Amino acid sequence: MPKSHVYRLLRTGQVRVNSRRTAATYRLQIDDRVRVPPVRTAIPAPKSGSSTPAPQQLSARVLLEDDALLVIDKPAGLAAHGGSGISAGAIERMRAERPQLRFLELVHRLDRDTSGVLLLAKKRSALTRMHAQLRAGTIRKWYLVLVKGNWTWPEQHVRLALNRHLTATGERRVSVARDGMPAHTVFTRVRQAGAYTLLEAELLTGRTHQIRVHLAHLGYPIVGDDKYGDFTLNKALHKQGLKRMFLHAQRVEFDHPVSGERSQISAALADDLERFLRQVETAAHAVSAD
Secondary structure, three states, X not given: OOHHHHHHHHHOOOOEEOOEEOOOOOOOOOOOOEEOOOOOOOOOOOOOOOOOOOOOOHHHHEXXXXXXXXXXXXXXXXXXXXXXXXOOOHHHXXXXXXXXXXXXXXXXXXXXXXXXXXXXXXXXXXXXXXXHHHHHOOOEEEEEEEEEOOOOOOEEEEEOOEEEEEOOOOOEEEEEOOOOEOOEEEEEEEEEEOOEEEEEEEEOOOOOOHHHHHHHHHOOOEXXXXXXXXXXXXXXXXXXXXXXXXXXXXXXXXXXXOOOOEEEEEOOOOHHHHHHHHHHHHHHHHHHHO
16 A cells, blocks of 8 residues: 555544544554555456456566566556555565466565566575665665757766655645755666666665656756646647657666576666657757757
8 A cells, every 4th residue: 555545544533542533743652553544456346247358468578577576667657556546556466477476575666657676585594684784775776868959968977865754735845955864876878868867876865756856957848747847848748749758767687596606687768758858859850950
């Protein structure tokens, strides 16, 4: 269940401790009585005789599979897990496609609109070891992003603390704040693409929306970002074929949880983003030729 839904249950008084409303910061004590409201499961039971066509098999997007790990190239538009009105995410889909697996859990998450490398663990021991690497910062993750404007730095370390909060509607937002959690991103310039710049972003910390907020704060919003981006530009680009945020999880590097060998998995830039990038580069070359 998404944290935002849990917080909403608390804010609206549906979770009670000793028959009283409680805050998310309250720490349970011995003999506390906790009431948790009924919560409907995210995945509805399949209806017999349903003629709804099955979505594309995620098994066709497997990048690596062994006894410990299952790595997929997650398509944009598919959440990492179900919840908040989403009947099934990548993890539920893979469990359905691999019913013989007794254990399958997400190692990490990707936003729904983000495509690319997503790690899943097939053993609890593998999951534990991968999570230990995440905490230690030894798992490295790189993303490809297209931003508005001309980014001139070859390589730039951005260290801006981030604060996470919920809006009145329960939607999570993140902003740069002096007293926030430390956040560190390394941006490397790949190439200019007309009025935009293609960057590689390496996450050295894993804060919510870290890349998006860092770039927006610096004045280089990710094109297509519907939370922190340039909304007027996004509307125009939507008509040109960019239907989502230009953010792709390109590479992940880690120590294999069984062999200990350093491994690196890559996913090619998603087709829709590749098409849009070629489109803006072709337009830029045409203007330059004129």
